[in-house]
Amino acid sequence: MAHTPFGYEIVDGKIEIHAIEAEQFKLLIQSYLSGKSLANAARDSGINRSHGVITRILTNERYLGNAIFPGLISKEQFEQLKEERFKRAKKLGRLNRTKAEETFTPNFTFTIGKVENKYDNPIKQAEYVYSLIKEEVT
The missing domain is CATH 3.90.1750.20 (Putative Large Serine Recombinase; Chain B, Domain 2)
Known part of the structure; x- marks a missing residue:
């Protein structure tokens, strides 16, 4: 214990x-x-x-x-x-106190390009698809 x-x-x-x-x-x-x-x-x-x-x-x-x-x-x-x-x-007024809900708005977005290539190896395919992801600051 x-x-x-x-x-x-x-x-x-x-x-x-x-x-x-x-x-x-x-x-x-x-x-x-x-x-x-x-x-x-x-x-x-x-x-x-x-x-x-x-x-x-x-x-x-x-x-x-x-x-x-x-x-x-x-x-x-x-x-x-x-x-x-x-x-x-x-x-003391401590019942049912709720915090204002915090909101988070990211200042960026993600986009992915068109998947044009196909690979037999799933790892290679995943690496390729992940390489198409782009982050854009908004």
């Missing part, structure tokens, strides 16, 4: 809950759900990670538990986190 997620550790080849990080994780959830910002909740819980990493931690379904990872959070808490993140994003 390339990376062990926050809150877990590998012991004797098995993934187990890292006691200290699990407590920090639970404190992070409580702080965030109590209304603290992501950065303040992370700081108060003692997790020194970037904003993006904290977001990935809070949105990672792996923490619900599966065949490999023991659960660190209940389904109800996970849903509360999802609702809280949605509520905050909506309040």
Whole structure:
């Protein structure tokens, strides 16, 4: 495994809950759900990670538990986190923001001359046809 997620550790080849990080994780959830910002909740819980990493931690379904990872959070808490993140994003106007679609118009065109020669060798034929392609700056 390339990376062990926050809150877990590998012991004797098995993934187990890292006691200290699990407590920090639970404190992070409580702080965030109590209304603290992501950065303040992370700081108060003692997790020194970037904003993006904290977001990935809070949105990672792996923490619900599966065949490999023991659960660190209940389904109800996970849903509360999802609702809280949605509520905050909506309040900040971060929902349904779309970028203006970027368009690209090349300033050149390709043309091909008339194919007059035929070769039995397909490689030679391809080389010939490709040699007929001309680029014109528009």
